[in-house]
Amino acid sequence: MDTTPSAGGRALPSSGLAPGRAARHPGRLLRHALGVGPFLCYLTLFLIVPSAAVVTSAFQSPSGGFTWANIRASLSGVYLQAYGGSLELSAIAALASAVLGTIIAVALASSDRPLLHRLVTTGCGVMANTGGLPLAFAFIASIGNFGIVTEMLSALGFNPYDHGFSLYSLAGLAIVYCYFLIPLMVLVMLPAVQALRQEWFEAAAMLGARRRQCWQLVGIPVLAPAFLAALMVLFTDAFAAYATADVLTQGSIGLVPIEIGSLIQGNVLAGQQNLGDALGFGMILVVVVVGVAYAVLQRRAARWQR
Amino acid sequence: MAALAGARRRQRAAAPRTAFRVGRTTRWVVLVLTGLYFLVPIVASGRYAFEGNGGAFSLASLGLVARDTALWDGVVTSLEISAGTALITLLLLVPTSIWINLRLPSWRRTMENLTLLPLVVPAVVLVLGILTSFRNLPGLLLGTPVILALEYVVLALPYTYRAIDSGVRAIDLHTLVEASRSLGAGWVQCFRLVLLPNLRGSIFAAAFLSVGFCLGEFAIANLLTFNTFPTRLYEVGTEYATEAVTVSVLGLVVTWAVLLGISALGGRGPRRRGAAGLPLLSDPAASGEARAAAVADAGTGSS
Known part of the structure; x- marks a missing residue:
């Protein structure tokens, strides 16, 4: 037993066996685990401790x-x-983005122009990270009260604000959220859609499957895992979003992150601190419930795939 | 020319056929509508920002922006936070990822799941936790933007870890370490002279990812009342709409430049290195792909 780090260096010819050997030597496993210590400490201090504080304080x-x-x-x-x-906003935004993103991925996958692919994936990578204030301002500048598109439309005799539309409503927020959710969906679905080969359907058809059975037995099982995983992440993304909603609604629509924000900012009464934590606990709980529901669905999806 | 055309035709024929049959028209209608949805807000804010009296192009709003000293203070703070976040991220994640892949490969899954944890706690909730748990600590931590850098490291973790880890997995870690160690290099030398140069691509990608995150984060900075670029932008927005749109257009341009930089780094790396016969750099670690990778992991990890 060599205690210097070079021990691993000398055992290298068999380094492929390292995990098994480490497992058989608890001392070595412990020493190896020490290398992850700083990371685990950091994560505990700046994520686990604050989260636990919210839960207990609730x-x-x-x-x-x-x-x-x-x-x-x-x-x-x-x-x-x-x-x-x-919940309504996140569900609408996530579902709309998931469906539209899949349609876009399908349209893109059916094209064989490499330049178009590169353009769209790069664009999606950039747009998926464009959230927060600039996005809110960009939408205010285009379809806000006095936005450029709004003014163009009213010059044509159709002011959307006279027909029940408002950017500062739930529907308006959903439209803005789609801006950063759709690109993420496209990036996740594109590989799944591309993996679904025409040949598989032809093979299924040769074995006597009808079009509906092709989808039921081949298409959906291949696409479902990616679709569900992305849907879950889109939902939690929309559920947690704060900046965009804060700018656009200015408190006119009740959303959990906004309520928590105003509890934090409003130098509130003593008991309110715990109320904010209770809301925070609720948000964590919603994300966890969505994750668990997803895991259950995923297990069913895995059964289809077998 | 004929050869070129032939190559092009062959390339097209080789494109995989997916199970979806989409007509040309449908495809282009979908893609053009998508393009419109994504471009109109950008073009509109560009016009909104730089339109003077009577619709002429004007840079008047830029002058207002330049005189806003609080904004420049915010930009400086944001850049400092970015530098700090990128530094901590790299110091923490590069050794951890190397260690995991070298000594504890059986922990890879666990690590991937651990790095997804920040997705469970919304930023607003994290602020509640920070205020509750660090309340009694001296003002040093909560009173300065240092706390922002420390927390941004955690929040960007799902993406930065994937960027670094994919790079570490792409190199032949065991062989490189064995070779340099057997030639007499110490661990520090091995790390500095062999591993770091090989991981340059993914290190840059992770650094850019964290900088991009820091330049855009609003919720935590605002609720902890720090003056950063996004929080000042918010204040400007409540007073002068045009100026705010101008600043946010400029901010978008900078952020996109950063993100496109990552994408270019990812796209160029393997080809340049690949020519030398050593596929030493990771596959594209473009920010969007890092996010998509995080989603894919969230998909397989929790079951």
Whole structure:
């Protein structure tokens, strides 16, 4: 047993066996695990500790005792409405982006121009990271109250704001969210769509499958995992978004992140701190529930694939 | 010419046929509509920002921007935060990823899942946690933008880790370490002279990713009341709409330049290196692809 790091260096001819050997020598495994220590400490200190603080504080009264009062308050009145608004917005934005993104991926996959592919994937990579304030301002400048597109349309005699449309509504927010959700969907679905070969359908058809069965037995099982995974991430992305919603709604629509933000900013009464934490706990819970629901679906999808 | 055309035809014929049959017209209608949706807001904000009286091109709003000293303070703070975040990210992740791939390959899955954890905690909720758990610490931590850099490292983790890890996996780590160690290099020398140069591509990609993240993050900086580029942009927006759009157009251009830089790095690397016979750089670690990779991992990881 050599305690210097060079021990691994000398055992190199068999380095492919390293995991198995490490497992048989608990001491070595421990030493190897130490190398991950700094990373784990960092993650614990700056992610786990704050998250745990939110969860525990959600169940604490201002004096420190256990209570359900914060949770109950966070599920009533304006906060309950905020949950409704947030869930509706994220569901609409995620579903719309998932469907549109898949359509775009299919359209792109059916083209064989490498330049077009490169252009779209690069563009998607950039757009998927374009969120927050600049995006909100860009939409205000185009289809806001006095945006350029709004003015062009009203010059043509159709002002969308006279027909019930508003950028500062739930539907308006969903349109803006699609801007950074669709590109992500395209990037995730493109490889899956490209993997679905014409030959597989031909093979299935030769074995006597009808068009519907082709999709049921071949198409959907191939596409489902990527689609579901992306749908889950799109939903949580939209659910957590704060900057865009803050600029566009200015508090006119209740959304959970906005409510938490105003609780933090508003130097509130002593008990309100715990109320904010209760809302935060609720947000984490929603993300976890979506993740678990997804894992269950994924297991079913895996059964189709067998 | 004929040979060129032939090559082109062959290339087209070789393109894989997918199961979807989409007509030319449908395809182009879809792609053009998509292009419009993505370009109109950009073009509109460009016009909005640089339109003077009577629709002429004008740079008047740029003058206003240049005189906004608070904005420049915010830009400087944001750049400092970016530098700090990129540095911590690299110091933390490069050794960790190398160590995992060299000594603990069985932990790869675990690490991938761990790096996805930040996706579970929305930024707003993280602020609540920071305020609750670091409240009693001295003002040094919460009173300066240092806390932003420390937290941005965590929030960008799902993407930065993938950028670095894909680079580390792409090189022949064991052989490189064995070779340099057997030639008498110490660990520091091996790291500095052999591993770092080989990982240049993915290191740049991770650094750019974290810089791009820092230049755009608004929620945490705003709720902890720091003056960064995005928070000042927000304040400007509440007072002068045109100026705010101008600044955000400039901000977008800078961010896109950064992201396209990553994409170019990723795209160029393998070809240049590949010619020498050694595929030493990772596959494209473009930011969007790093995000897509994170999504794919979220897909397989939680089941």
